[in-house]
Amino acid sequence: MGVGKKTGPKPSFNREDVVDAALAIGVDTFTLAQVAKRIGVVTSAVYRRFDSRDDLLDACLARAASSIAVPAPGASWQEVCRLWADECWQVCENFPGLARAVYSYAPAFTHVGQVAGAYAAALESHGYTRGQAGFALDFLGDTVFACRLGVESMRATDGSGESGLSRAKARVGKEVLDHPFQPDETWADRGATDVKVEFIIDGLGRHWPEM
Template structure:
């Protein structure tokens, strides 16, 4: 792991230097996750680490490179399929892992949509899931369709869930604002489950039922 020793920007001649503060790539990524992956700034990371902003650029030449490093770190923790009994079990695991990383790393769902190359950071993971599906007779094209469909569903749903959970400066959540905006006679009935995973699971099971009858390829 590389490490940066942060020098003072300028020192008066003959002035004794104090102990140089140090930070690592891990420190930077931890600070990003604390700030939220979709909202961090280089200045905010520097403040958390107690250094000047230019010091961050010694490890990461750009904000995008930090985003990529964070995506790679997240990808490294995604659980891979192991001897799942059928293709449905493989896809449920995929849905579970997509939801879990969204929960563990707030802001990830937004970054996945804002940063176009994001999905390329999990190429190896997708390949492992495709191999697990191949064991159950699915082609690479079929695997890509199912993984993409389910991944999109989970990430899009989580993006909506985050907006419902978000609390504004007045202490009012997005869910409360929805309830206030819905007329009493509306077919829309806001439920607490909207802020959790229940609706997502129903959608995933619907997709799996559909795949039993027809499995497109991409």
């Protein structure tokens, strides 16, 4: 009987383990090879659970969407809008790389259909149409996600450990002293996001376009 290398039992993993690994790496940057390495299997093993990277990305986006809170019964339309904006921000905090993934993957929005429907229904209860609700949610969501992308660029560090915010401050202070946009610490946090959200809500108090 020949002596061979003992391989032991094959690692056991399920779909949720794969999703966990992809999210830990970054929903916008993970590769199947990286995911496989993280859970201790060969890349081909991941294909037993997911057909492709897009298939896994869909599962990650579904996980993120399921974490979004929905409005409480009786909430005012303003409260519904503010909660949607807050949840859009929070889901990006909880799932790094989500904002970038959403903008680079065309079907991403389909995963938020159920939760967005709950928000639309809450707005419809105040007399707005489905088209008006869709416009408000889309406008607020786009605004928050775009702000989030800017914040992430300010938080990111280069090889020397310098943040984007530090580089922005140095560039503006050195080259454009009277620049209308002066970077400060809020640029690496929510910054003007809440001001923009309130501006949108104030505008909706006057007019609700149809989407």
